[in-house]
Amino acid sequence: MMSASLPPDSANPLINMKIYGHRWQEQYSLTSEEAAKSLASLGVNEVTLHNRLAPVGEQRFSRTGSIRQDQEFRQALHSIGIKTLEVLPVFFEPNYLSRYPDAAPLTADGTPAVIDDWYLGMCPTHPGRIAERAAMVDRLIETYEPDGIVLDWIRHPVFWERLTPSSPWPSDPPCCCTRCGGPTAPAERRCADITSAVDRLVGSRQRVSARDGVRHQTRIIANIVPFLHTPELTGQCLADLDEIVDGFSLMLYHQVLGREPLPWIEMVIAEALAQTSKPVSACLQVAPAYLGDSYRAEGRSPRISVEDHRASLLAVRRSGAHSLTLYHWEDYLAAEANNNLGLRWALADYRDSWQSTDTSPS
Numbered sequence: 499m500m501s502a503s504l505p506p507d508s509a510n511p512l513i514n515m516k517i518y519g520h521r522w523q524e525q526y527s528l529t530s531e532e533a534a535k536s537l538a539s540l541g542v543n544e545v546t547l548h549n550r551l552a553p554v555g556e557q558r559f560s561r562t563g564s565i566r567q568d569q570e571f572r573q574a575l576h577s578i579g580i581k582t583l584e585v586l587p588v589f590f591e592p593n594y595l596s597r598y599p600d601a602a603p604l605t606a607d608g609t610p611a612v613i614d615d616w617y618l619g620m621c622p623t624h625p626g627r628i629a630e631r632a633a634m635v636d637r638l639i640e641t642y643e644p645d646g647i648v649l650d651w652i653r654h655p656v657f658w659e660r661l662t663p664s665s666p667w668p669s670d671p672p673c674c675c676t677r678c679g680g681p682t683a684p685a686e687r688r689c690a691d692i693t694s695a696v697d698r699l700v701g702s703r704q705r706v707s708a709r710d711g712v713r714h715q716t717r718i719i720a721n722i723v724p725f726l727h728t729p730e731l732t733g734q735c736l737a738d739l740d741e742i743v744d745g746f747s748l749m750l751y752h753q754v755l756g757r758e759p760l761p762w763i764e765m766v767i768a769e770a771l772a773q774t775s776k777p778v779s780a781c782l783q784v785a786p787a788y789l790g791d792s793y794r795a796e797g798r799s800p801r802i803s804v805e806d807h808r809a810s811l812l813a814v815r816r817s818g819a820h821s822l823t824l825y826h827w828e829d830y831l832a833a834e835a836n837n838n839l840g841l842r843w844a845l846a847d848y849r850d851s852w853q854s855t856d857t858s859p860s
Contacts, residue, residue, distance in 0.1 A: 512821035514544040530574035544581040583646040589620040590651035603655045603673035606681040619655020623677040643709035646717035654733040658723045662756030664797030685730035692733035717744040736773035745777040759810040767817040777820035785829040804840035811848040
């Protein structure tokens, strides 16, 4: 298997921007070419894209428009050297019970789990879902000719964004169905479930596209939650997945999880790097989230200051992470629409830090 992206060099650090939905087009009226140039002006040289072929769901992200519009945007990005990664949601899909009525995770007493706000996870050993998602890998490559596929929601069903220090830790395993080993299945079994699913999705596939007449190897990236010390919760074991995927995107959403960015970000990155030989991209959130009434008791800060964001960026620079991912572009667009350039300046400081050895906290 080929290696994922090499660590960024001092002249051109790898900066990935997550692009959820199509508000850049619908709300900000950007053309594909204008959008690509806007991203390039931030120093972005790779993007992670939701797509209309395997959409995350209409509850959270727009499903209007066409696959052809998706393709035009990818072509504009590729034309100026920005690489593209397509998101494949694996064990999540809004209203999936209409397609997979037996895929709801079971609680320890054998009853189906119920939706929590927007999230209802899916049993990660459901054979029909795994087979359909494996076929979708091929369809994504054929349709979009991406540089990579990001496997999202590739875990046991847990609403990890709720796990702040003020929240009770889940007392039951995520799925207790017989396929998942029941309520007493050990962490090794949980990890084996996820590793097996990833292997069946992509492990034996060629994953080669032929964009512009040139063969491109399609990388496989796994989205990882930042609870690497509790694999019994998620089933995500980096050491096992290391043999299958080309890299990891580590979701370091400190405000969502009620953590101070320093030193937490560097600690989690160090933990990940110790568990895998593959490249790790540190994914930072840009703006606060999960602040509604149902989340109020979970102890989150209502804001992320530009100073905190800049400190988080420089923590990634110090950490040894192979690249940076930002969640997400809409926050940059909203800030600049209000003449707030703080996020742009903070990202410029991060790029400049690759020219300097001084990345100490200010």
